[in-house]
Amino acid sequence: MIYTYTLPIILLLTVGAFILGKSKAFAIAGQVGGVSKLHSLPTHYGVLSAMACAIPAILIYAIWQFAETTIITQMIVKTLPAEVQKLSANEFTLVLNDIRNIVTGNIVSDHTNPAIVSAAATYQQLQTSARNSVFMVITAAMLFATGAIYFWIKTELRARNLVEGVTMVFLFGCSAVAILTTVGIVLSVLFEALRFFQAVPVTDFLFGLDWSPQTAMRSDQAGSSGAFGAVPIFAGTILIASIAMTVAIPIGLMAAIYLSEYANSTVRTIVKPLLEILAGIPTVVYGFFAALTVAPLIRDSGAIFGLPVSSESALAAGLVMGIMIIPFISSLSDDVIHAVPQTLRDGSYALGATKFETITNVVIPAALPGIVGGVLLAVSRAIGETMIVVMAAGLSANLTANPFQAVTTVTVQIVTLLVGDQEFDSPKTLAAFALGLFLFIFTLILNFIALRVVRKYREQYD
Incomplete structure (x- = not known):
């Protein structure tokens, strides 16, 4: 007690x-x-x-x-x-x-x-x-x-010096915890991925066209060898992310331009929080919306025009994912556009340019590095999405560019492979870590490119 x-x-x-x-x-x-x-x-x-x-x-x-x-x-x-x-x-x-x-x-x-x-x-x-x-x-x-x-x-x-020294050590420890956590995550995924590549060649994984990770417990059972060609999974991930960005980039960017350049303070105060509410909706709710509303609507619309549309399609998942990502692009782009110095706009108006010309020829080029960085971060968000794809796009690893067909993504396969009681000594389970490793590398590259773009060009407009 x-x-x-x-x-x-x-x-x-x-x-x-x-x-x-x-x-x-x-x-x-x-x-x-x-x-x-x-x-x-x-x-x-x-x-x-x-x-x-x-x-x-x-x-x-x-x-x-x-x-x-x-x-x-x-x-x-x-x-x-x-x-x-x-x-x-x-x-x-x-x-x-x-x-x-x-x-x-x-x-x-x-x-x-x-x-x-x-x-x-x-x-x-x-x-x-x-x-x-x-x-x-x-x-x-x-x-x-x-x-x-x-x-x-x-x-x-010297009490102040001692207090500041202890505080510095504490802050350094907090930073070290974050860094060591990242290192631990990378090493844990890398270690298990290397175990997977000891059983499955890297070339078969990266260039194989057949994904069927089901393995049998005994050698006399069907499908005991498994197939770990990840190309269909990578293709499905890129297809859904491309559809999502096709929706999110123009809508998000146009919304940001309107809120920053055309909307008055009253409209901006009301519309921007309402738009950002989309970012707070749980992804499982988007998944329900995609599975119960968008996917049937696309399927029925395709039937009217005689198009074969699957009940679970990449288009349904991509459209809803694009709606979910709109706030990320619009909010980041709005902040970047709003930060462009007013003197650039005034100079353009003084030369006789219209508002539209000022936006297209002055404001957007000035804010382009930040916009590109925000778009690349949004792409990383789209690639890492799971629930919407699970509920709307299906689990079939189909190698297709047809958005009306069911596909799957890297994150969905990771969840599927690790559901239930698993033993971490079979290629089926270890394949999830290989997928996670390449997903991590890809998103890391996107984030690195975004930071490089922002750092390289932002000083021109300070």
Whole structure:
């Protein structure tokens, strides 16, 4: 129960340390002739005291959170009967899970092995004792640190430098977490993709025309070899993304031009938030709209003209995906166009150009780098979309350029291959990581091109 209040106590003592350190700084300032005689502001001394109080406590608390289960489990293992310790690794793991479930209340102890119930009681006692001990250690560390920094506060103490140094280390750690997370994602995908390419040649994957990743569990079953030619998947992804961008680029760009150059402030204030609402709609809702409204409408319209249209088509998915991407292009383009200096427009008008000529010959060329960057980011968004394609375009890996036929995309196949219980030792499952690797590389290239375009040309119009 005491452990429940650890974080509030840490917060309370931290606030107390801040007040104590700030008060000590004011007291010293009164003795030496004012705050101006101190190296730093009193607030810096208070923040330094709070940091000295909180950081050790948070470190101890975090370390124990990670190590508690392992330490207590090792202690419990030694108390289990010999017949339990002789169980196989899987059975022994189940016993430990039962013990933890009894402690958390997920299993009724009356219907469990007495030895497991006894071990669970011991586990709970050890857990309570350890948590109380950790709480006392945390409290002692905070009080000691607060007392030490209190006596350390003097006129010449560079509190501001220390606070800024600790803050810089913290910010660097946050940046490192983001970078290391990205590196971890890339390495995990790359490692599994390399395992896939050990079973399937890269050339077969990149240039094969048949995608049928179903593999049998035994060699005498049909389809045991599988086919991992990813060309139909890449073609379907490009087809749907092309349809989506055909819809999104002109509509989004025209909407941005209208909002930035023609609409008055009242219309802009109302229309822009309404347009950006599209970006907040969940993709599964777009998928429902595509499957229940757009796809049947396209199929029925095709039947009127005698065209063979599949009930799940690339056109339906691409149209709805384009609608979803409109806010990305319109919002980014609007911000870029709005940022073009008014002096460029005034100079064009002074030379006798009309508003249309000014927009086409001055504003759009000036904003073009930002518009291109926004379009490329929108393409990355379209390529990574999953739900709309799952619900509207189907799962068939057809190599076709006909938008009326069912196709599939990289993201859909990744989801399909990893649904359910999977063993990560078969080419079927590992194929998802190979697809993810090439999807990551492609979107990374698009983002890199977008950044290069923006950085190369934006300085001409600063």
